[in-house]
Amino acid sequence: MKTYEIRTHKSSEHLPPSEQLAGRLADLAADTTRPLDEAAVDMVINRVIDNAAVAVASLGRAPVVAARGQAEAHPHSPGATVFGLEQTQRVSPEWAAWANGVAVRELDYHDTFLAADYSHPGDNIPPILAVAQHTGADGAALLRGILTGYQIQIDLVRAICLHEHKIDHVAHLGPSAAAGIGTLLGLPSATIFQAIGQALHTTTATRQSRKGEISTWKAHAPAFAGKMAVEAVDRALRGQTSPSPIYEGEDGVIAWLLSGPDARYQVPLPEKGEPLTSILDSYTKEHSAEYQAQAWIDLARRLGAERPELRDPANVQQIVLHTSHHTHYVIGSGANDPQKYDPTASRETLDHSIPYIVAVALQDGGWHHVDSYAPERAARPDTVELWQKITTVEDKEWTRRYHSLDLSEKAFGGRIEIELTNGERVVEEIAVADAHPQGARPFGRAEYVAKFRMLAQGILDETEIERFLDVAERLPQLTAAELSGLTVTPSAPVPVAPKGLF
Numbered sequence: 200m201k202t203y204e205i206r207t208h209k210s211s212e213h214l215p216p217s218e219q220l221a222g223r224l225a226d227l228a229a230d231t232t233r234p235l236d237e238a239a240v241d242m243v244i245n246r247v248i249d250n251a252a253v254a255v256a257s258l259g260r261a262p263v264v265a266a267r268g269q270a271e272a273h274p275h276s277p278g279a280t281v282f283g284l285e286q287t288q289r290v291s292p293e294w295a296a297w298a299n300g301v302a303v304r305e306l307d308y309h310d311t312f313l314a315a316d317y318s319h320p321g322d323n324i325p326p327i328l329a330v331a332q333h334t335g336a337d338g339a340a341l342l343r344g345i346l347t348g349y350q351i352q353i354d355l356v357r358a359i360c361l362h363e364h365k366i367d368h369v370a371h372l373g374p375s376a377a378a379g380i381g382t383l384l385g386l387p388s389a390t391i392f393q394a395i396g397q398a399l400h401t402t403t404a405t406r407q408s409r410k411g412e413i414s415t416w417k418a419h420a421p422a423f424a425g426k427m428a429v430e431a432v433d434r435a436l437r438g439q440t441s442p443s444p445i446y447e448g449e450d451g452v453i454a455w456l457l458s459g460p461d462a463r464y465q466v467p468l469p470e471k472g473e474p475l476t477s478i479l480d481s482y483t484k485e486h487s488a489e490y491q492a493q494a495w496i497d498l499a500r501r502l503g504a505e506r507p508e509l510r511d512p513a514n515v516q517q518i519v520l521h522t523s524h525h526t527h528y529v530i531g532s533g534a535n536d537p538q539k540y541d542p543t544a545s546r547e548t549l550d551h552s553i554p555y556i557v558a559v560a561l562q563d564g565g566w567h568h569v570d571s572y573a574p575e576r577a578a579r580p581d582t583v584e585l586w587q588k589i590t591t592v593e594d595k596e597w598t599r600r601y602h603s604l605d606l607s608e609k610a611f612g613g614r615i616e617i618e619l620t621n622g623e624r625v626v627e628e629i630a631v632a633d634a635h636p637q638g639a640r641p642f643g644r645a646e647y648v649a650k651f652r653m654l655a656q657g658i659l660d661e662t663e664i665e666r667f668l669d670v671a672e673r674l675p676q677l678t679a680a681e682l683s684g685l686t687v688t689p690s691a692p693v694p695v696a697p698k699g700l701f
Contacts, residue, residue, distance in 0.1 A: 200467045207460040210449045216392050220446045220466060221374070221399070225391035227468055228347050228378035235342075236474040240675060243345050245647045246310055247328075248671050249483050250321050251687055252651035253309050254282045254302035255658050256568060258693050262415040263302045266422065268696020270298035279329035280686035283693040292333040293429040296326035300422025306568055307417075307550050311490035312353050312481040313525070313611065314602065315360040317368045319421065320375075320481050323348030326425035327379045330432070331682055338677030340383050346475040348379030353477040357604075358466040362525070364457055365406045369424040373402030376428035384432075396441030397431035398424070403456055409529075412538055413547035480606065483642055485634040485650075487568035491526040492556045493632035494612035497639075499560035502615070502627060509617060509625070510562045512584035516620050518557070521594040522613030523601035526553060531591030542583050546572040554589035557615075558582055568654070600630070607637065660690045 203223060208214045216222035257263045263283075270281050270290045278289030282302045290298070300322060303309055309321040327348055331341040352375035361370055377398035381391035402424040408416050431441075446452050454460045469475060486496045508514045520531065527533035530553045538544045539552035549555050549572055559571050562582060570576060577583075600610035610630035617625040633639040634646070642650075648668060655664050670677065670684035677684075 200473070201470050202465050202467045205447055205453065205464050205466060206462065207449065207451065207454040208444060208447045214444050214447055216389070216443065219392075219444045221395045221444070222388070222392050223466075223468060224351055224374060224378050224395055225381065225388040227351065228381040228391045229386065229388040230471060231343055231382060231385055233469075233472060234474050235346075236476045236479075239346060239474065239476045239478050240342060241644070242478045243342055244672055244674050245642075245644060246321050246345075246478070246483070247324060247674060247685065248647045248651050248668065249309050250303045250324050251282070251667060251671070251685075252647075252654045253306050253487075254299065255651075255687055255689070256308070256654040257302050257305040258283045258658065258689060260305050262418045263298075263305050264694045264696050265699075266298045266301035266419065267693065269699065269701070270294040271696070272699075272701045275333075277333055277335065279332040280683055282686055283689060284686075285688055286683050286686060289332075292326075292329040293426045293433075295329040295332070296429050297422045297426040299325035299329065300425045301418050304421050305418040306487045307489060308484050308487040308568060310481050310483040312356055312477075313490060314353075314357045316356045316362055316371065317490075317525075318352050318356045318371060320349045320352045320478070322369075322372050322421040322425060323352060323376050323379050325422070326376045326428050327383055328682075328685060330380050330429060331383055332685075334384065335679040336383055336682070337679045338674045338682065340385070341677075341682065342675050344379040344383030346478060347382040348375045349478040349481065350469065350475040351375040351378050353480060354466060354468055359457065359464050361457070362406065362529070366456055367404045367406050367408055367420060369421045370399065370403045370452075370456075372421055372424040373398035373428050373431070376425050377431050380428060380432045386432075386436075390435045393435040393439065393441045394428070394431040396443055396445040397434060397439075398428045399445050399452065400442050401427045401431070403452065409551065410534070411536055413545060413551060415547065417547045482632075482635050483647070485632065485642070486566040487550075487571075488556055488566065489530050489551055489553075491523070491530055491611055492553055493634070494610075494629045495520065495553060495557050495615075496560040496566050497633045498612065498615060498627060498629040499557045500564045500566070502625070503561040503564045506625065508619075510585075512581055512588065514619055514621070515585060515588055516618040518585075518589040518618075519616045520553065520557065520589065520591045520613055521616065522553075522591055522597050523611070524593050524598040525601060526597075526611070526613065527591045527593040533591060533593065540587060542578045543574070544577070549577060553591060555586050557589055558586040561585070609637075611635075655687075658689050659687055663688060663690070
């Protein structure tokens with residue numbers, strides 16, 4: 200790896216594309232001769248299975264139905280497939296990226312990488328796959344494109360914090376997806392450079408989508424970034440150019456959206472000839488909730504089983520979660536969002552409320568992607584009473600471990616301190632989720648397949664489950680014709696979308 204310092208440059212300072220961050224990302228993406236890392240290749244297959252699993256489980260949910268309906272209104276040949284439709288039904292690739300992106304993101308149940316900022320790098324897969332199907336690429340090209348998308352998004356997340364400036368994290372996704380598509384298609388660096396600039400320029404938005412009354416747009420935001428990436432590549436292929444320097448310009452992203460004209464960012468990128476392995480630093484979710492909640496769910500379900508009396512709010516004086524800055528201020532009481540304590544809040548809001556999540560996991564001894572968010576579950580009186588007694592505080596040591604570059608000590612959990620009404624105190628801590636690579640039960644291929652089977656139960660026929668798994672596990676060897684098999688068709692017709700403009 201090599202680290203590059205990026206900063207704002209005045210308009211009078213000429214900064215050629217090769218010295219811009221967008222240019223360096225484009226050079227990385229244009230290098231299609233890198234050796235492949237076996238573990239990284241295996242993980243790409245795992246994440247394709249993981250994405251399909253969570254998409255299957257969301258096929259009937261309103262945001263997914265609406266996005267699919269929009270895609271169906273844009274049939275195209277050759278086009279790309281859409282989760283929930285027949286393989287033969289093709290739509291324009293940018294709309295396939297949109298519909299599939301919403302399906303993958305809706306349940307907040309796929310992979311994650313957390314460092315200076317947040318990310319769900321599996322969001323790169325829908326747009327890259329859609330373009331692969333549309334252009335007749337094979338599995339080997341798709342594999343390289345996905346590895347590029349993961350690498351670039353994760354490296355940007357390692358170096359550049361968007362959240363402190365209230366910029367939504369999908370601003371790192373637009374460039375990474377555009378770069379991944381560039382790798383897939385074997386485009387020259389100059390073309391990828393233009394696509395990256397356009398993708399970034401069109402996908403910067405505020406974090407209000409994840410604040411207060413969180414709406415259905417939360418699932419659409421990364422799908423929009425993927426759709427914009429496809430369109431940016433299309434424009435770049437037609438010779439259209441983008442704002443430059445997009446990051447370093449006097450009126451660019453660093454100067455006005457990030458830390459200002461005097462800021463310096465250190466961005467690590469693989470050198471020429473290095474395999475792309477950042478996908479191995481990301482981790483999936485065992486539970487359908489914000490990633491910072493994964494370890495807390497595991498700890499709460501264990502405590503509830505070991506100490507059943509903790510489930511009764513009458514026995515609990517207060518519960519304080521000592522955790523990282525991000526957990527406290529984004530999904531904890533530090534966000535100062537009263538909605539995080541509201542029994543009538545939306546699923547999207549409850550997903551971002553660690554007090555609610557801990558209360559339910561403690562009482563139920565587990566977590567379910569539907570039942571744990573049901574309105575009647577959120578409104579249960581004993582849950583509401585316990586929930587209101589749970590707060591968070593930032594602990595500097597857990598914040599340090601959250602940002603640590605040493606994967607052996609990097610942590611996303613914290614310490615729980617429970618004061619009982621009888622004066623007893625219960626104190627426990629957890630660093631990472633059970634499913635994390637450093638956790639008690641790390642996810643491997645068997646766990647990804649089991650997750651797919653569990654979420655597909657009652658939605659896909661057994662033959663469709665086996666068919667998809669067979670295709671996915673052969674991804675690096677797939678022919679162009681076989682790529683159409685990287686989708687799923689349920690046994691019963693999917694809901695029909697409400698009518699919109701088209």
